[in-house]
Amino acid sequence: MAASKDTAHAETPPADVVPDVDEPLDESSDDAPQKPARSATVLLLLSCLALNLFGYWVVSQTGFPLYLDMIGTAVVAIFIGPWSGAAVGLLTNILGLGITGESSAAFGLVNVAGALVWGYGVRSIKAGNIIPKFALLNVAVAFTCSLVASILLLFVFGGSTGHGSETTMNLLFEKTHSLGLAVFNTNIMYSLVDKILTGVIAISLIGTLKNRHHSSVYQGIEAEVHTFLAHRGGGCAAVLGPLPQKTLRKLL
Structure with missing residues (x-):
């Protein structure tokens, strides 16, 4: 009986084993950088x-x-x-x-x-x-x-x-x-x-491309147009805020 207890104890993994943190990032995850397909x-x-x-x-x-x-x-x-x-x-x-x-x-x-x-x-x-x-x-x-x-x-x-x-x-x-x-x-x-x-x-x-935000210049122009519209719109800023993409794609 003693021998079987020792064997069971030896087969039990330590409680403080740390998972491997060097596993490669899943390319399909939301956190992985998305590149345009060839x-x-x-x-x-x-x-x-x-x-x-x-x-x-x-x-x-x-x-x-x-x-x-x-x-x-x-x-x-x-x-x-x-x-x-x-x-x-x-x-x-x-x-x-x-x-x-x-x-x-x-x-x-x-x-x-x-x-x-x-x-x-x-x-x-x-x-x-x-x-x-x-x-x-x-x-x-x-x-x-x-x-x-x-x-x-x-x-x-x-x-x-x-x-x-x-x-x-x-x-x-x-x-x-x-x-x-x-x-x-x-x-x-x-x-x-x-x-x-x-x-x-x-x-x-x-601005019509799926990966348009890969272009820093487009991002900058988009942000500046939205800021301008928000300032000029006055009371409409709250409406423009949630809808910048749709608005800008019509204007650009």
């Missing part, structure tokens, strides 16, 4: 490429003086990263050869430059006054793209590719008698409108 990323890249090409086609068919071929580039550069945006931009202009001919490929450099400024720029924006900083970033993109485009226009295409903005360029050339000034001034005039509009559309599209 398939969702690929779908976003392809959708943004298609959006660029659609804008490119619309401009080529209508003679519209803006460009509209970098909305997808901006979305990818801001949301995923500058080099992913550059890849989408470059591919846009390569595929654009089938829309406007050989001039398209060279302007891939413009798309790449815009992607790098947007992508690195948003990641350097510090907290506070995000909206004016983002607006200035779009202006910086416009100047960068205009500089690259003007160099290409002057030294590769002799100042003309048949774009809708060239009516303005010809008028400026008649007044200034300087092709360089006419090309750059025309380009920056339309590029400022185009890139600010592109930035607004891009951040609005990011």
Whole structure:
């Protein structure tokens, strides 16, 4: 009997055993960081490429003086990263050869430059006054793209590719008698409108994505718009408080 009691005692685990705390975090738990699925990323890249090409086609068919071929580039550069945006931009202009001919490929450099400024720029924006900083970033993109485009226009295409903005360029050339000034001034005039509009559309599209809060710039803009609405709304602040997502997605 004594032996059986000793055996039973030996088989009983100690009462103070501590569970293993080094077990890996369950990726499916709410506490685990959620990353966009690879398939969702690929779908976003392809959708943004298609959006660029659609804008490119619309401009080529209508003679519209803006460009509209970098909305997808901006979305990818801001949301995923500058080099992913550059890849989408470059591919846009390569595929654009089938829309406007050989001039398209060279302007891939413009798309790449815009992607790098947007992508690195948003990641350097510090907290506070995000909206004016983002607006200035779009202006910086416009100047960068205009500089690259003007160099290409002057030294590769002799100042003309048949774009809708060239009516303005010809008028400026008649007044200034300087092709360089006419090309750059025309380009920056339309590029400022185009890139600010592109930035607004891009951040609005990011707001429709499931993982939109992975973008710190979108988070900052969302918070600032909500704060503005709350202050301006006065007595409506209590109503706006519980519904920021729905309200902001309509406004952005």
